[in-house]
Amino acid sequence: SGGTGHALSEGHLLRQSACFVALYVGDTxxxxxxxxxxxxxxxxxxxxxxxxxxxxxxxxxxILRGDAAGVxxxxxxxxxxxxxxxxxxLPLIVGALAESLGMARDVAGGLSAxxxxxxxxxxxxxxxxxxxxxxIRGRLKCAAGDVGAAEEDFRxxxxxxxxxxxxxxxLRIATSFAVLLKDLGRSGEARxxxxxxxxxxxxxxxxxxxx
Numbered sequence: 001s002g003g004t005g006h007a008l009s010e011g012h013l014l015r016q017s018a019c020f021v022a023l024y025v026g027d028t029x030x031x032x033x034x035x036x037x038x039x040x041x042x043x044x045x046x047x048x049x050x051x052x053x054x055x056x057x058x059x060x061x062x063i064l065r066g067d068a069a070g071v072x073x074x075x076x077x078x079x080x081x082x083x084x085x086x087x088x089x090l091p092l093i094v095g096a097l098a099e100s101l102g103m104a105r106d107v108a109g110g111l112s113a114x115x116x117x118x119x120x121x122x123x124x125x126x127x128x129x130x131x132x133x134x135x136i137r138g139r140l141k142c143a144a145g146d147v148g149a150a151e152e153d154f155r156x157x158x159x160x161x162x163x164x165x166x167x168x169x170x171l172r173i174a175t176s177f178a179v180l181l182k183d184l185g186r187s188g189e190a191r192x193x194x195x196x197x198x199x200x201x202x203x204x205x206x207x208x209x210x211x
Contacts, residue, residue, distance in 0.1 A: 007041050011050045014038040019057045020089065023064065024168070031061050052081040056093045063100050071100045091121035091129050099136045102143050110140045131161035131169040135176050142180055150180065158197070170197055 014034055022031035035057045042051035055077040062070030074097050081093065098113035114137045121129050134157035142150035154177035161170040174197045181190035 004045055007045045008047070011038060011041050011045075011047055014041070015050060015053050015057075016088070019054075020092075023057060023060055024172075026064065028061060028065055031057070031064070035061060049084050049086045052077070052084050052086070053089065053093075056081055060093075060096050060100075063096075063103075068104075071097075071104050074100060087120065087124045087126075091117045091124070091126050091133065094120060095129070095133050095136050099139065102136075102140045105143075107140055107143045111137075111144065114140060128164060128166065131157045131164065131166060131173060134160070135169070135173045138180070139176060147180075147184065151177075154180065158193075 015038060018034040019031060019038060022028075022034055035054055038050055039054040039058070041047060042054055056074065059070050059074035059077045062073055064070075074093075078093060078097050081090065094113055094117040098110045098117060100110075101107075101113060102110035114133060117133050117136075118130075121127065121133060134153045138150045138153035138157065141147075141153060154173060157173045158170060158177065161167075161173055174193050178190040178193050181187070181193065
């Protein structure tokens with residue numbers, strides 16, 4: 001029906017952009033609204049896939065708010081999403097699980113999950129997600145004490161995001177890398193990473209004064 005078709009279109013918009021963007025910019029109020037709307041649509045129209053990814057988003061929101069129950073909730077939600085056989089954004093969601101496990105001090109579990117996320121990104125040709133997965137793996141390797149490997153992942157992630165023109169990923173990566181460098185007592189390098197990213201973007205846009 002037309003109503004169902006409209007709901008399906010809205011559901012796709014919510015899961016592919018609105019929920020995702022709100023979560024990744026840290027806007028918890030917007031994320032709560034959009035996730036609630038996605039779950040409401042899924043229940044009303046029996047959209048099982050939307051319900052499964054909505055539960056993943058809901059668990060990610062719990063983690064963003066500092067709720068310790070969010071990590072096991074996300075693990076359970078990921079398992080249910082896997083059961084649908086659907087793969088949209090799956091590497092990113094598994095990556096979020098990996099990062100949350102690392103934050104909960106289960107670094108081995110996080111590293112195992114990020115390996116799975118990379119494999120899924122490769123299998124599903126979702127290469128646009130690789131810079132973010134490299135950022136997460138860099139954080140996990142740092143937590144595991146392998147600072148050299150962590151730095152290599154961050155530098156690879158920055159270079160790839162820059163080649164893709166993915167400014168949002170580039171900013172997230174540069175920020176995480178700068179925090180790592182600062183924590184290592186290398187504040188000058190941390191400032192340099194951020195300054196270089198903004199310098200590159202200004203060069204890409206051109207000099208408005210000269211123009």
